[in-house]
Amino acid sequence: NAGVTQTPKFRVLKTGQSMTLLCAQDMNHEYMYWYRQDPGMGLRLIHYSVGEGTTAKGEVPDGYNVSRLKKQNFLLGLESAAPSQTSVYFCASRRDNTEAFFGQGTRLTVV
Amino acid sequence: KQEVTQIPAALSVPEGENLVLNCSFTDSAIYNLQWFRQDPGKGLTSLLLIQSSQREQTSGRLNASLDKSSGRSTLYIAASQPGDSATYLCAVSDLTGGGNKLTFGTGTQLKVEL
Numbered sequence: 001n002a003g004v005t006q007t008p009k010f011r012v013l014k015t016g017q018s019m020t021l022l023c024a025q026d027m028n029h030e031y032m033y034w035y036r037q038d039p040g041m042g043l044r045l046i047h048y049s050v051g052e053g054t055t056a057k058g059e060v061p062d063g064y065n066v067s068r069l070k071k072q073n074f075l076l077g078l079e080s081a082a083p084s085q086t087s088v089y090f091c092a093s094r095r096d097n098t099e100a101f102f103g104q105g106t107r108l109t110v111v
Numbered sequence: 112k113q114e115v116t117q118i119p120a121a122l123s124v125p126e127g128e129n130l131v132l133n134c135s136f137t138d139s140a141i142y143n144l145q146w147f148r149q150d151p152g153k154g155l156t157s158l159l160l161i162q163s164s165q166r167e168q169t170s171g172r173l174n175a176s177l178d179k180s181s182g183r184s185t186l187y188i189a190a191s192q193p194g195d196s197a198t199y200l201c202a203v204s205d206l207t208g209g210g211n212k213l214t215f216g217t218g219t220q221l222k223v224e225l
Contacts, residue, residue: 031211042217043200050211058212090154092213097142097204100213102155 002026006091006103013081013110021076021106023091029101031094032074034058034066036087037105043090049074081110113138113205117216124191125224132186132219134201139182142204146175146186149198149218158199159186191223 007022023032030051035043045058047066055066063085065077074093078085086109094100114137124130134144143162147155159168159175161184167176174187188195198220202213 033213035215040217043202043215045212045214048212056211092155099157099160100145100202101157102147104154 004091004093004101004103006089006106008106009104010107011109013078013108015081015083015110017081018077018079019081019108020078021089021091021108023074023076023093023103025072025074025091025093025101027093027095027101028071029093029095030071031096032068033092033100034064034074034076035090035092036060037090038087046076046089081108083110086110113203113207113214115201115203115214115216117199117201117219119219120217121220121222123222123224126191126193128191128223129187129189130191130221132188132199132221134184134186134216136182136184136203136205136214138205138207139179140206141179142206144175144177144184144201144203145213146173146184147200147202149200151197155200188221191221193223193225195223196221 004025033048034046044060049068052071067075089106091103092100116135145160146158161177172189177184198218200218202215
């Protein structure tokens with residue numbers, strides 16, 4: 001049972017480049033989340049989804065887009081990367097209001 | 112807006128000591144509260160989940176309590192070991208937006224010394 005898998009694990013981007021982070025879960029969970037973690041700031045919610053085909057904005061959505069075309073996948077896109085988006089990105093999933101499971105993170109550096 | 116605070120930000124204890132980590136939240140209308148552990152450079156590992164109707168949950172040497180009315184939770188670690196060294200995070204799932212979101216505290220960094 002793989003749980004929550006994030007791809008890639010590391011990435012370096014140049015300012016202005018675009019990329020997509022993939023989150024895949026094999027637990028048939030309805031809810032999926034994208035967070036970013038920065039020193040001293042804790043985990044902040046970027047976007048989330050409560051089911052296939054749905055997305056909603058979190059606390060810090062600017063500069064990011066998401067899609068949930070399949071229940072098991074939640075994609076996070078950066079259209080034009082900025083140095084301020086250097087961070088560690090975490091994906092999580094859960095079934096309704098139950099225990100949340102996290103991926104191992106993607107460390108992104110924008111230069 | 113829900114705000115979650117964890118005190119202290121860092122804690123260092125000798126091996127074998129019992130310790131308590133604190134988590135407080137501003138909006139008591141929550142579905143549940145979850146405690147996580149995060150090792151350096153790793154993802155979050157779920158430790159305990161307490162539903163709003165529960166007062167405590169136990170797993171091995173860990174015991175988490177919840178006082179929803181006062182907006183507080185504690186994580187009690189018995190007989191601490193060096194392997195317990197990590198950052199501990201609490202997160203609440205509240206009624207804002209239908210209970211769909213998890214709001215995190217900034218964590219307590221624990222070091223257990225030999």
